[in-house]
Amino acid sequence: MTAAAWSTVADVASIVLMLGGAFLCFAAGVGVLRFRDLLARMHAATKPQVLGLVLVLAGLALRLRSGGAVWALVLVVVFQLLTAPVAAHLVGRAGYRTGKVSPGVLAVDELTAELDRRHGMPADDEDGGSGADIG
Amino acid sequence: MSAALGVAVAVAAVLILVGAVLAIVRAERGPSMLDRTVALDIVVTCLVAAVALYASLERRADVVPILVVLSLVGFIGSVTIARFAAVEPEDARRVRTREEVAAEDEARLRAELAEAAAREVPDATEDDELVGDPAAPEDDQPAGDPAARGSDDGGAR
Structure with missing residues (x-):
């Protein structure tokens, strides 16, 4: 194929990837509005943060097709892959400690048992009940 | 070809915009500060997607540094708020009237x-003076005035 044809293919692939990333942004908006508690909302928020960003920036790289800009986009993706887990961990930890995570909805809860074992206290919900006690 | 591209860009822009607006609605409602943090993270990500869409539409490579800065700022914001999250009472979750x-x-x-009054010896004149004091600044808001004064009379005397 000629160079012009390849350019058209790259543009079409770029807009398809952009549409995918935009749909993930939309899905995250719906999820964060509709889901019930903090952890479910964090789950919804992760979609555009990693996969959506990768799709959108891959689409942008296919459209720009210049060396320096593409490396900067790779840098953005790598940085996001490094920082998104850290931010999510901190938000989840703060949510657990301030009573936003109710143990009843968790399928696996290793942290509560571990904290109880370390503190040598009975499995009384110091985390889930604190919010309700104050209110 | 070009028309189809324009339609696709418009659809992507509308999807990003609706996602950001829904996230802002959650940030406004958000029961706790952490919910608002998560919602504002989504807003920042939608902003990154919108800037990338614009850059790809105009073929501008010079807005790429904006994407780097936006991803940095979003990370710092969410980490800061999560670091200083505290237990909020149930009443603090909405704005009071x-x-x-x-x-x-x-x-x-x-x-x-x-x-x-429990610490000192109760004095009738001093007590009157102190109770009468808070009523003075309330005079400039007529909506809360009758209810506040009524409960004041009922509770203090």
Whole structure:
């Protein structure tokens, strides 16, 4: 194929990837509005943060097709892959400690048992009940 | 070809915009500070997607540094808020009305007065003076005035 044809293919692939990333942004908006508690909302928020960003920036790289800009986009993706887990961990930890995570909805809860074992206290919900006690 | 591209860009822009608006609605409602943090993270990500869409539409490579800066700022914001998250009482999850704030202030003042009265020897004239004091600044908000004064009379005397 000629160079012009390849350019058209790259543009079409770029807009398809952009549409995918935009749909993930939309899905995250719906999820964060509709889901019930903090952890479910964090789950919804992760979609555009990693996969959506990768799709959108891959689409942008296919459209720009210049060396320096593409490396900067790779840098953005790598940085996001490094920082998104850290931010999510901190938000989840703060949510657990301030009573936003109710143990009843968790399928696996290793942290509560571990904290109880370390503190040598009975499995009384110091985390889930604190919010309700104050209110 | 070009028309189809324009339609696709418009659809992507609308999807990003709707996602950001829904996230902002959650940030406004958000029961706790952490929910708002998560929602504002989504807003920042939608902003990154919108800037990338614009850059790809105009073929501009010079807006790429904006994407780097936006991803940095979003990370710092969410980490800072999560670091200083504290246990909030249930009442703190919504914005109070003016009347509720006035009633709360009055209740706190009455508690302080009761504490002071318990500490010192109760004096009739001093007590009157102190109770009459908080009524003065309330005169400039007529909505909360009758209810506040009525509960004041009922509670203190």
